[in-house]
Amino acid sequence: MTDAERKRTGGGRPGRGLTLADVARALRVSKATVSNAYNRPDQLSAQLRERILSEAAQLGYPGPDPIAATFSRRRAGAIGLVFDDPLTFALVDPAEALFVTGLGDVCEQAGVGLVLIPRGSSDDFVQRAVVDGFVLHCDLDGDTRVDAAIGRQLPVVVVDGPARTGAGHVGIDxxxxxxxxxxxxxxxxxxxxxxxxxxxxxxxxxxxxxxxxxxxxxxxxxxxxxxxxxxxxxxxxxxxxxxxxxxxxxxxxxxxxxxxxxxxxxxxxxxxxxxxxxxxxxxxxxxxxxxxxxxxxxxxxxxxxxxxxxxxxxxxxxxxxxPHYDKGRVAAEQLLKPAGRAETILPTKLVIRRSTSTLT
Structure with missing residues (x-):
């Protein structure tokens, strides 16, 4: 890259408002090629992608704005998880931790993120969340957060709560x-x-x-x-x-x-x-x-x-x-698979250990 090109694109100094078009012009490639280097790496050879990323970094280009990319793709690349309980409880309760693990494993394999949405006094968190769908671990009758999620016309799966029209459902008897x-x-x-x-x-x-x-x-x-x-x-x-x-x-x-x-x-x-x-x-x-x-x-x-x-x-x-882990796994699979939302009731069984005995 020539000194003139560096000067025209900001000289590699951060904060100059470099755009993807600036980087493409400096590297003498198309904007689509630079975009693919960040968003669709399978479309480029490993050598070309590495050259683009390396030289873009030297220019001080941090990559496409994630919010703008979300709007252009019309995908957030993440699902939202809504709890009845405070997040502080949901992350330390042993049963809830298993549920989140099952959900997270499927998300990781699918290459999508998991957004934890806190319990609020209104539906604002659900209405503002930048996600592609919701798993709602909510069991209250008439929970307006479920209404808000369904109203956004995104995929929705309700876990444990009452089954709702327009949403998948996972629970136990x-x-x-x-x-x-x-x-x-x-x-x-x-x-x-x-x-x-x-x-x-x-x-x-x-x-x-x-x-x-x-x-x-x-x-x-x-x-x-x-x-x-x-x-x-x-x-x-x-x-x-x-x-x-x-x-x-x-x-x-x-x-x-x-x-x-x-x-x-x-x-x-x-x-x-x-x-x-x-x-x-x-x-x-x-x-x-x-x-x-x-x-x-x-x-x-x-x-x-x-x-x-x-x-x-x-x-x-x-x-x-x-099966807490399976409950999270099935909820995520329902949400991420096209036409995969359904009613799933998982089995329970009594496990007899030493805290019970015949009355004497």
Whole structure:
């Protein structure tokens, strides 16, 4: 490249507003060739691409503006992941981490990015996100973020929440999984059974949840799990109104610990706890240990999720397994495959470990 060419294109000094056309002119190639070097490398020989990138760097050209490239291609090269929970929780909860891993593996293989969209007070984050589609891990009835995503006429897959017209859906049979957990403790002879429930609303209320509170639950997942517990207990002749249901909010292991402590300190201590997640069950194990209540000798505990922490608990936790990794994988595959969106219900199974035993 001559001194005159360097001078005409800015001399390699950054900040001079070099364009792709400037670089093409200086290198005596077409604009399409320079564009291919950055955006479609398979269209050039390795030697030509390396020469273009090397000489463009000497000129101080940083490459095409990614925002402008997005508009010109009409593709962002990324999908958006929307959570019900704060991102800080979603990235550390063992079950959620498996789900994100499954999603991320498919994105990586497909060469697309993953944009984590935080929970906000409105739909703005969903409406502004520069993505090619959405996976919404949202289980609230009437969640307007799902409406906003579908309204953008982009591919949408809802995970765990109610199936929606115009969107794919991936989930499990929460009701059947919970019924299996309840059936297990009933078969072990337990009749004084209590439930540790996930939050029923988004108001961070904790404590006993009466029948009206249960009926008004916006969370699809916990509503289905409560129904599964109720199905089995009432079929055995246990009055559901006599089963303590304690809402644990804000959702955490600590909330499960507090709720279990209240039940275990009460006048009619349960002999079995059905926890709607492993995190709540792990909190219950700690509450029992601090009170000298033997698990499973005096108290059986069943979780839901089979997160990696369940097998390492003391004692190892009996729980309902659901395939978190596969849930993320299938959601991503549905989103990225043309005409691939459908209704997919993944299997669950009861995993019996050492936190449950026959009532003596």
């Amino acid at each position: 929460d009701r059947a999984g919970a019924a299996a957990a309840a059936r297990h403790v009933i078969e072990l002879g337990h009749r004084r059974i209590a439930v540790l429930a996930l939050p029923l609303q988004v108001d961070d209320r904790s404590g006993p949840a009466d029948a009206m509170r249960q009926r008004s639950a916006r969370s699809h997942v916990i509503r289905q799990r409560l129904a599964g517990y109720r199905d089995e207990l009432t079929a055995t002749g246990i009055d559901w109104a006599d089963v303590p249901v304690v809402e644990c909010a804000p959702y955490s292991r600590e909330a499960g610990y507090r709720a279990a402590g209240t039940l275990l300190d009460g006048p009619r201590r349960p002999t079995a706890l059905l926890a709607a997640s492993d995190e709540l069950a792990l909190g219950a194990l700690r509450a029992a240990a601090e009170r000298g209540i033997a698990v499973p000798g005096q108290l059986s505990v069943v979780g839901f999720d089979d997160a990696p922490t369940a097998a390492w608990a003391t004692p190892a936790l009996t729980t309902v397994h659901q």
